Amino acid sequence: MDLTTTYLGLTLRNPIVPSASPLSRELDTVKQMEDAGAAAVVLYSLFEEQIQFEAKALDHFLTHGSDSFAEALSYFPQPKEFRRGPDEYLEHIRKIKQAVDIPVIASLNGVSTGGWIEYARKMEDAGADALELNVYYIPTNPKLTAAAVEEVYVEIIREIKRSVTIPLAVKVGPYFTSIVNMANRLTEAGANGLVLFNRFYQPDIDIDNLAVAPNLLLSTPQEMRLPLRWIAILFGQVRADFGATTGIYAAEDVVKLVMAGANVTMMCSALLRHGVSRIGEVLVDLQNWMDEHEYDTIQKMRGTMSQKFCPEPAAFERANYMKVLQSYE
DSSP, rough: OOOOOOHHHEEEEEEEOOOOGGGGSSSSHHHHHHHHOOEEOOOOOOOHHHHHHHHHHHHHHHOOTTTTTTTTTGGGGOOOTSOOOHHHHHHHHHHHHHOOOOOOOEEEEOOOOOHHHHHHHHHHHOOOOOEEEEEEEOOOOTTTTHHHHHHHHHHHHHHHHHOOOOOEEEEOOOOSSOOOHHHHHHHHHTTTTTEEEOOOOOOEEEEETTTEEEEOOOGGHHHHHHHHHHHHTTTTTTTSSEEEEEOOHHHHHHHHHHTTOOSEEEEEEEHHHTTTTTTHHHHHHHHHHHHHTTBBTTTTTTTTTTTTTHHHGGGTTTTHHHHHHOOOO
């Protein structure tokens, strides 16, 4: 059984890739994911705020407190929000590259070009095989147009692509007016792959303490339908590799997304819930399914149920809406 696939110019032994998550913070856990069968790993994200924090802290040391006492420890930064800073992240890349044989994809999360460009280069120098940009942007200015928001994404990709030679993937959300047009613009700007979709985590309100509180909810299998639909529509229209993420728990999910056109399927919540051994379980079930349905390679499956090739292409558009409503009893 040949499970080989390609993603961002990399040849991978199968289509299962752990996405950015706390699991990649520890070297031993990354080794366990490789042993379980992971074809590559996306490291947890380095946030733009971390880069800004380091720069501001350095400026503080250089320009303030020159006449203070040496024991004035309050001048030292207390980065409680982050476990590792930018330099530690780069060292983490180096250590993982030395310890595993699978490709390592670094991850940057933010919304401006500034420090991203510098650290994109540093990640490449540290040995990252590819870079995933997680553009997490919530526009709240009523004067900011949709076109201006889209240009933020395009400009980030364009600038970083000029600065690195490793492949570049972009992880975006589903909230564009025209996803197909935006996908084309991102690839024209230099994106080699698109990861669909970023989950915009929603805040909650603590009504007892009158505070806005973070509330992380892991994805569910039902959420897989959104990337499935749009990958199926984009396949054949956009010249990019596709990484599917959100709601991937079982071999059947992998099969559906590959048939829609995905190059790789990225797992996170399933691993957080069930452990990294889940990768091996899914791979066994995937091979069994392919054997039962007489598929000897992943490549023969890819895109077969995309809008371009499926027997009922209209099902991915408005016709599906009517059919769903009429099917409920």
